[in-house]
Protein backbone atom coordinates (compact mmCIF):
# COMPACT_ATOMS: atom_id res chain seq x y z
CA UNK A 321 0.00 0.00 0.00
CA UNK A 322 1.53 3.34 -1.03
CA UNK A 323 -0.18 6.29 0.56
CA UNK A 324 0.10 9.87 -0.65
CA UNK A 325 -1.31 13.14 0.55
CA UNK A 326 -3.86 14.46 -1.95
CA UNK A 327 -4.55 18.13 -2.60
CA UNK A 328 -7.97 18.51 -4.27
CA UNK A 329 -8.98 21.96 -5.52
CA UNK A 330 -11.77 23.53 -3.39
CA UNK A 331 -14.27 22.80 -6.19
CA UNK A 332 -13.25 19.14 -6.23
CA UNK A 333 -13.65 18.62 -2.48
CA UNK A 334 -17.44 18.72 -2.78
CA UNK A 335 -17.35 15.98 -5.43
CA UNK A 336 -15.05 13.81 -3.34
CA UNK A 337 -17.24 14.24 -0.26
CA UNK A 338 -20.29 13.26 -2.32
CA UNK A 339 -18.51 10.03 -3.37
CA UNK A 340 -17.74 9.31 0.30
CA UNK A 341 -21.37 9.95 1.23
CA UNK A 342 -22.70 7.66 -1.51
CA UNK A 343 -20.25 4.87 -0.70
CA UNK A 344 -21.23 5.08 2.97
CA UNK A 345 -24.95 5.14 2.15
CA UNK A 346 -24.71 2.04 -0.04
CA UNK A 347 -22.53 0.21 2.50
CA UNK A 348 -24.88 0.99 5.38
CA UNK A 349 -27.87 -0.18 3.31
CA UNK A 350 -26.07 -3.49 2.80
CA UNK A 351 -25.33 -3.73 6.53
CA UNK A 352 -28.97 -3.02 7.32
CA UNK A 353 -30.14 -5.59 4.80
CA UNK A 354 -28.06 -8.34 6.38
CA UNK A 355 -29.06 -7.21 9.89
CA UNK A 356 -32.75 -7.57 8.96
CA UNK A 357 -32.20 -11.06 7.58
CA UNK A 358 -34.07 -13.90 9.25
CA UNK A 359 -33.94 -17.62 8.56
CA UNK A 360 -37.36 -17.80 6.89
CA UNK A 361 -36.36 -15.26 4.20
CA UNK A 362 -33.94 -17.65 2.54
CA UNK A 363 -30.39 -16.63 1.72
CA UNK A 364 -29.30 -13.00 2.03
CA UNK A 365 -28.92 -11.18 -1.28
CA UNK A 366 -25.38 -11.53 -2.61
CA UNK A 367 -23.36 -9.02 -4.59
CA UNK A 368 -25.17 -9.55 -7.91
CA UNK A 369 -28.63 -9.21 -6.41
CA UNK A 370 -27.52 -6.10 -4.52
CA UNK A 371 -26.05 -4.59 -7.71
CA UNK A 372 -29.41 -5.11 -9.40
CA UNK A 373 -31.10 -3.35 -6.47
CA UNK A 374 -28.59 -0.52 -6.76
CA UNK A 375 -29.50 -0.04 -10.42
CA UNK A 376 -33.17 0.21 -9.40
CA UNK A 377 -32.33 2.67 -6.63
CA UNK A 378 -30.31 4.82 -9.06
CA UNK A 379 -33.28 4.91 -11.42
CA UNK A 380 -35.56 6.05 -8.57
CA UNK A 381 -33.36 8.65 -6.85
CA UNK A 382 -31.83 11.58 -8.72
CA UNK A 383 -29.25 12.33 -6.04
CA UNK A 384 -27.92 8.77 -6.18
CA UNK A 385 -27.90 8.78 -9.99
CA UNK A 386 -25.86 12.01 -9.92
CA UNK A 387 -23.04 10.10 -8.23
CA UNK A 388 -20.61 7.65 -9.76
CA UNK A 389 -21.84 4.12 -10.37
CA UNK A 390 -18.25 2.84 -10.14
CA UNK A 391 -17.92 4.20 -6.60
CA UNK A 392 -21.32 2.94 -5.46
CA UNK A 393 -20.91 -0.51 -6.92
CA UNK A 394 -17.44 -0.82 -5.41
CA UNK A 395 -18.93 -0.14 -1.96
CA UNK A 396 -21.14 -3.22 -2.50
CA UNK A 397 -18.16 -5.26 -3.64
CA UNK A 398 -16.21 -4.19 -0.55
CA UNK A 399 -19.13 -5.16 1.63
CA UNK A 400 -19.26 -8.54 -0.07
CA UNK A 401 -15.54 -9.03 0.67
CA UNK A 402 -16.02 -7.88 4.28
CA UNK A 403 -18.79 -10.43 4.72
CA UNK A 404 -16.61 -13.19 3.25
CA UNK A 405 -13.80 -12.23 5.65
CA UNK A 406 -16.26 -12.37 8.51
CA UNK A 407 -17.45 -15.85 7.61
CA UNK A 408 -13.87 -17.01 7.08
CA UNK A 409 -13.21 -15.96 10.66
CA UNK A 410 -10.36 -13.53 10.00
CA UNK A 411 -12.34 -10.33 10.53
CA UNK A 412 -15.20 -8.99 12.61
CA UNK A 413 -18.73 -8.49 11.31
CA UNK A 414 -19.05 -5.50 8.93
CA UNK A 415 -20.38 -2.55 10.89
CA UNK A 416 -22.04 0.79 10.25
CA UNK A 417 -20.00 3.56 8.72
CA UNK A 418 -20.38 6.96 10.27
CA UNK A 419 -20.15 10.44 8.81
CA UNK A 420 -16.96 12.22 9.83
CA UNK A 421 -15.30 8.98 10.84
CA UNK A 422 -15.56 6.86 7.71
CA UNK A 423 -15.02 9.22 4.81
CA UNK A 424 -13.64 7.26 1.90
CA UNK A 425 -14.31 5.31 -1.26
CA UNK A 426 -12.49 2.84 -3.45
CA UNK A 427 -11.95 2.54 -7.18
CA UNK A 428 -10.91 -0.79 -8.68
CA UNK A 429 -10.30 -2.02 -12.22
CA UNK A 430 -9.44 -0.11 -15.42
CA UNK A 431 -10.58 3.19 -13.89
CA UNK A 432 -7.90 2.79 -11.21
CA UNK A 433 -5.19 2.79 -13.90
CA UNK A 434 -5.64 6.47 -14.68
CA UNK A 435 -2.76 7.64 -12.53
CA UNK A 436 0.06 9.77 -13.92
CA UNK A 437 3.29 11.28 -12.76
CA UNK A 438 3.33 15.04 -13.45
CA UNK A 439 6.77 15.94 -12.21
CA UNK A 440 9.34 14.67 -9.76
CA UNK A 441 7.16 15.77 -6.87
CA UNK A 442 3.60 15.59 -8.16
CA UNK A 443 1.27 12.95 -9.51
CA UNK A 444 -2.38 13.09 -10.50
CA UNK A 445 -5.31 10.71 -10.65
CA UNK A 446 -8.47 10.87 -12.74
CA UNK A 447 -11.35 10.33 -10.32
CA UNK A 448 -14.75 9.58 -11.90
CA UNK A 449 -16.99 12.68 -12.04
CA UNK A 450 -14.39 14.79 -10.20
CA UNK A 451 -11.55 15.08 -12.69
CA UNK A 452 -7.78 15.13 -12.28
CA UNK A 453 -6.75 15.51 -8.64
CA UNK A 454 -3.14 16.17 -7.67
CA UNK A 455 -1.22 14.30 -5.02
CA UNK A 456 2.29 14.69 -3.67
CA UNK A 457 4.71 11.93 -4.62
CA UNK A 458 6.38 11.02 -1.35
CA UNK A 459 7.64 7.76 -2.87
CA UNK A 460 7.87 6.06 -6.27
CA UNK A 461 4.58 5.43 -8.07
CA UNK A 462 3.69 1.69 -8.16
CA UNK A 463 1.63 -0.04 -10.85
CA UNK A 464 -1.55 -0.26 -8.80
CA UNK A 465 -4.73 -2.18 -9.57
CA UNK A 466 -6.93 -0.22 -7.17
CA UNK A 467 -6.89 2.80 -4.96
CA UNK A 468 -8.73 4.18 -2.00
CA UNK A 469 -9.37 7.86 -1.39
CA UNK A 470 -10.05 8.87 2.21
CA UNK A 471 -10.42 11.98 4.29
CA UNK A 472 -8.94 11.66 7.77
CA UNK A 473 -10.48 13.03 10.97
CA UNK A 474 -8.33 16.16 10.65
CA UNK A 475 -9.69 16.90 7.15
CA UNK A 476 -6.66 15.87 5.08
CA UNK A 477 -7.17 13.84 1.93
CA UNK A 478 -5.10 10.78 1.12
CA UNK A 479 -4.91 8.35 -1.73
CA UNK A 480 -3.65 4.83 -1.11
CA UNK A 481 -2.61 2.77 -4.13
CA UNK A 482 -2.95 -0.93 -3.42
CA UNK A 483 -0.36 -3.30 -4.75
CA UNK A 484 -0.59 -7.00 -3.98
CA UNK A 485 3.00 -7.90 -3.06
CA UNK A 486 4.79 -10.44 -5.23
CA UNK A 487 5.13 -13.76 -3.41
CA UNK A 488 8.54 -14.23 -1.81
CA UNK A 489 10.33 -17.38 -3.03
CA UNK A 490 10.79 -20.12 -0.41
CA UNK A 491 14.37 -20.67 0.79
CA UNK A 492 14.06 -24.36 -0.17
CA UNK A 493 15.86 -25.69 2.90
CA UNK A 494 12.92 -27.70 4.27
CA UNK A 495 12.59 -25.50 7.36
CA UNK A 496 9.32 -25.31 9.26
CA UNK A 497 8.42 -22.66 11.80
CA UNK A 498 5.52 -22.43 14.24
CA UNK A 499 4.14 -19.03 15.20
CA UNK A 500 2.24 -18.62 18.44
CA UNK A 501 0.38 -15.35 18.57
CA UNK A 502 -0.22 -13.95 22.02
CA UNK A 503 -1.09 -10.88 24.00
CA UNK A 504 1.96 -10.53 26.27
CA UNK A 505 4.33 -11.54 23.49
CA UNK A 506 2.95 -10.60 20.05
CA UNK A 507 4.49 -13.60 18.28
CA UNK A 508 6.65 -16.41 19.64
CA UNK A 509 8.53 -18.56 17.13
CA UNK A 510 9.40 -22.23 17.56
CA UNK A 511 13.03 -21.14 17.11
CA UNK A 512 12.76 -19.44 20.51
CA UNK A 513 12.53 -15.88 19.17
CA UNK A 514 10.04 -13.59 20.86
CA UNK A 515 8.76 -10.83 18.59
CA UNK A 516 6.99 -7.77 19.90
CA UNK A 517 4.76 -5.44 18.02
CA UNK A 518 5.70 -1.85 18.91
CA UNK A 519 3.03 0.12 20.72
CA UNK A 520 2.74 3.68 21.95
CA UNK A 521 5.66 4.68 24.16
CA UNK A 522 5.04 5.32 27.85
CA UNK A 523 4.98 9.09 27.36
CA UNK A 524 2.60 8.75 24.39
CA UNK A 525 0.38 6.50 26.48
CA UNK A 526 0.35 9.10 29.27
CA UNK A 527 -0.46 11.79 26.73
CA UNK A 528 -3.36 9.68 25.44
CA UNK A 529 -4.79 9.16 28.93
CA UNK A 530 -4.48 12.89 29.58
CA UNK A 531 -6.26 13.76 26.31
CA UNK A 532 -9.03 11.26 26.99
CA UNK A 533 -9.63 12.91 30.36
CA UNK A 534 -9.77 16.33 28.70
CA UNK A 535 -12.21 15.00 26.12
CA UNK A 536 -14.52 13.81 28.88
CA UNK A 537 -14.59 17.35 30.31
CA UNK A 538 -14.88 19.25 27.02
CA UNK A 539 -18.23 20.81 26.08
CA UNK A 540 -20.03 18.84 23.34
CA UNK A 541 -19.76 20.68 20.02
CA UNK A 542 -17.01 23.03 21.19
CA UNK A 543 -13.87 23.83 19.19
CA UNK A 544 -11.79 22.57 22.07
CA UNK A 545 -13.49 19.17 21.86
CA UNK A 546 -12.74 19.02 18.13
CA UNK A 547 -9.07 19.79 18.79
CA UNK A 548 -8.75 17.15 21.53
CA UNK A 549 -10.49 14.58 19.33
CA UNK A 550 -8.09 15.29 16.48
CA UNK A 551 -5.09 14.91 18.81
CA UNK A 552 -6.42 11.54 20.04
CA UNK A 553 -7.03 10.37 16.47
CA UNK A 554 -3.45 11.31 15.61
CA UNK A 555 -2.06 9.12 18.42
CA UNK A 556 -4.23 6.17 17.42
CA UNK A 557 -3.13 6.61 13.80
CA UNK A 558 0.51 6.58 14.90
CA UNK A 559 0.00 3.31 16.81
CA UNK A 560 -1.75 1.75 13.79
CA UNK A 561 1.07 2.83 11.45
CA UNK A 562 3.68 1.22 13.73
CA UNK A 563 1.64 -1.97 13.94
CA UNK A 564 1.33 -2.19 10.15
CA UNK A 565 5.01 -1.54 9.66
CA UNK A 566 5.89 -4.28 12.12
CA UNK A 567 3.54 -6.76 10.41
CA UNK A 568 5.11 -6.03 6.99
CA UNK A 569 8.66 -6.49 8.24
CA UNK A 570 7.88 -9.61 10.27
CA UNK A 571 5.95 -11.35 7.49
CA UNK A 572 8.67 -10.61 4.89
CA UNK A 573 11.29 -12.00 7.25
CA UNK A 574 9.29 -15.18 7.98
CA UNK A 575 8.49 -15.78 4.30
CA UNK A 576 12.20 -15.44 3.42
CA UNK A 577 13.56 -17.69 6.16
CA UNK A 578 11.15 -20.63 6.25
CA UNK A 579 9.62 -23.02 3.74
CA UNK A 580 6.51 -23.80 5.77
CA UNK A 581 4.93 -21.46 8.28
CA UNK A 582 2.39 -22.97 10.66
CA UNK A 583 -0.03 -20.76 12.55
CA UNK A 584 -2.94 -21.48 14.85
CA UNK A 585 -6.30 -21.49 13.16
CA UNK A 586 -7.76 -18.84 15.44
CA UNK A 587 -11.10 -17.40 14.80
CA UNK A 588 -10.46 -13.85 15.87
CA UNK A 589 -13.95 -12.68 15.08
CA UNK A 590 -15.29 -15.24 17.55
CA UNK A 591 -12.57 -14.68 20.10
CA UNK A 592 -13.14 -10.94 20.30
CA UNK A 593 -16.85 -11.33 20.91
CA UNK A 594 -18.41 -9.82 24.00
CA UNK A 595 -19.04 -12.40 26.73
CA UNK A 596 -22.66 -13.44 27.25
CA UNK A 597 -24.49 -11.89 30.21
CA UNK A 598 -25.03 -14.39 33.03
CA UNK A 599 -28.50 -14.11 34.59
CA UNK A 600 -28.53 -14.40 38.38
CA UNK A 601 -30.88 -17.26 39.48
CA UNK A 602 -31.29 -15.68 42.94
CA UNK A 603 -32.38 -12.25 41.67
CA UNK A 604 -34.82 -12.23 38.72
CA UNK A 605 -33.69 -9.55 36.24
CA UNK A 606 -30.27 -9.33 37.88
CA UNK A 607 -26.93 -10.46 36.48
CA UNK A 608 -23.86 -12.18 37.82
CA UNK A 609 -20.38 -10.85 36.99
CA UNK A 610 -19.28 -12.22 33.60
CA UNK A 611 -15.73 -10.76 33.49
CA UNK A 612 -16.77 -8.38 30.76
CA UNK A 613 -14.09 -5.77 31.58
CA UNK A 614 -11.35 -8.40 31.60
CA UNK A 615 -12.53 -9.74 28.26
CA UNK A 616 -12.63 -6.22 26.81
CA UNK A 617 -8.98 -5.77 27.85
CA UNK A 618 -8.02 -9.07 26.22
CA UNK A 619 -9.89 -8.12 23.04
CA UNK A 620 -7.95 -4.86 22.89
CA UNK A 621 -4.75 -6.85 23.34
CA UNK A 622 -5.66 -9.23 20.52
CA UNK A 623 -6.53 -6.41 18.16
CA UNK A 624 -3.54 -4.24 19.06
CA UNK A 625 -1.20 -7.06 18.10
CA UNK A 626 -2.55 -7.16 14.55
CA UNK A 627 -3.22 -10.92 14.53
CA UNK A 628 -5.56 -11.05 11.58
CA UNK A 629 -3.31 -8.81 9.49
CA UNK A 630 -0.24 -10.93 10.25
CA UNK A 631 -1.74 -14.10 8.81
CA UNK A 632 -3.34 -12.26 5.89
CA UNK A 633 0.01 -10.77 4.82
CA UNK A 634 1.78 -14.10 5.36
CA UNK A 635 -0.69 -15.72 3.02
CA UNK A 636 0.08 -13.04 0.40
CA UNK A 637 3.85 -13.26 0.71
CA UNK A 638 4.26 -17.00 1.36
CA UNK A 639 1.36 -18.11 -0.82
CA UNK A 640 0.66 -21.84 -0.41
CA UNK A 641 3.25 -22.21 2.35
CA UNK A 642 1.10 -21.15 5.31
CA UNK A 643 -0.64 -23.96 7.19
CA UNK A 644 -3.30 -23.56 9.83
CA UNK A 645 -3.11 -25.95 12.75
CA UNK A 646 -5.75 -26.66 15.39
CA UNK A 647 -4.94 -24.47 18.40
CA UNK A 648 -6.45 -26.94 20.90
CA UNK A 649 -4.19 -27.55 23.91
CA UNK A 650 -1.04 -26.21 22.23
CA UNK A 651 -0.32 -24.16 25.35
CA UNK A 652 -0.81 -27.04 27.84
CA UNK A 653 1.04 -29.80 26.01
CA UNK A 654 4.72 -30.54 26.60
CA UNK A 655 6.64 -30.08 23.34
CA UNK A 656 9.15 -32.74 24.43
CA UNK A 657 7.08 -35.67 25.77
CA UNK A 658 3.55 -34.75 24.75
CA UNK A 659 2.11 -34.77 28.28
CA UNK A 660 -1.00 -32.58 28.30
CA UNK A 661 -2.25 -30.99 31.52
CA UNK A 662 -3.51 -27.51 32.47
CA UNK A 663 -1.09 -27.57 35.46
CA UNK A 664 1.87 -27.59 33.04
CA UNK A 665 1.40 -23.93 32.40
CA UNK A 666 2.18 -21.24 34.98
CA UNK A 667 1.59 -17.84 33.34
CA UNK A 668 4.59 -17.18 31.08
CA UNK A 669 6.51 -20.28 32.19
CA UNK A 670 5.94 -23.83 31.02
CA UNK A 671 7.03 -26.75 33.22
CA UNK A 672 6.05 -30.29 32.33
CA UNK A 673 4.70 -32.29 35.26
CA UNK A 674 5.70 -35.56 33.59
CA UNK A 675 9.25 -35.04 32.28
CA UNK A 676 10.26 -31.76 33.96
CA UNK A 677 10.94 -29.97 30.65
CA UNK A 678 10.70 -26.21 31.08
CA UNK A 679 10.53 -23.42 28.52
CA UNK A 680 8.90 -20.08 27.79
CA UNK A 681 5.18 -20.89 27.60
CA UNK A 682 4.67 -19.25 24.20
CA UNK A 683 7.78 -20.85 22.69
CA UNK A 684 6.61 -24.28 23.91
CA UNK A 685 3.26 -23.61 22.21
CA UNK A 686 5.04 -22.46 19.02
CA UNK A 687 7.01 -25.74 18.91
CA UNK A 688 3.73 -27.68 19.18
CA UNK A 689 2.31 -25.60 16.36
CA UNK A 690 5.43 -26.18 14.23
CA UNK A 691 5.03 -29.94 14.79
CA UNK A 692 1.41 -29.62 13.70
CA UNK A 693 0.78 -31.85 16.69
CA UNK A 694 -2.66 -33.37 16.93
CA UNK A 695 -3.44 -33.06 20.59
CA UNK A 696 -5.91 -35.29 22.37
CA UNK A 697 -8.89 -33.68 23.98
CA UNK A 698 -8.48 -35.95 27.02
CA UNK A 699 -6.31 -34.15 29.50
CA UNK A 700 -3.93 -35.47 32.13
CA UNK A 701 -3.01 -38.42 29.96
CA UNK A 702 0.21 -38.44 28.00
CA UNK A 703 -0.41 -38.46 24.28
CA UNK A 704 2.18 -40.23 22.18
CA UNK A 705 2.43 -38.66 18.79
CA UNK A 706 5.18 -39.56 16.39
CA UNK A 707 7.10 -36.52 15.19
CA UNK A 708 6.94 -37.95 11.69
CA UNK A 709 3.18 -37.95 11.72
CA UNK A 710 1.44 -35.76 9.20
CA UNK A 711 0.16 -32.47 10.64
CA UNK A 712 -3.55 -32.32 11.30
CA UNK A 713 -4.86 -29.35 9.43
CA UNK A 714 -8.15 -27.73 10.16
CA UNK A 715 -9.95 -26.74 7.05
Ligand SMILES: [Zn+2]
Pocket residue numbers: 654655656657658659672673674675676677
Ligand atom coordinates in the same frame (compact mmCIF):
# COMPACT_ATOMS: atom_id res chain seq x y z
ZN1 LIG B 1 7.15 -33.38 29.15
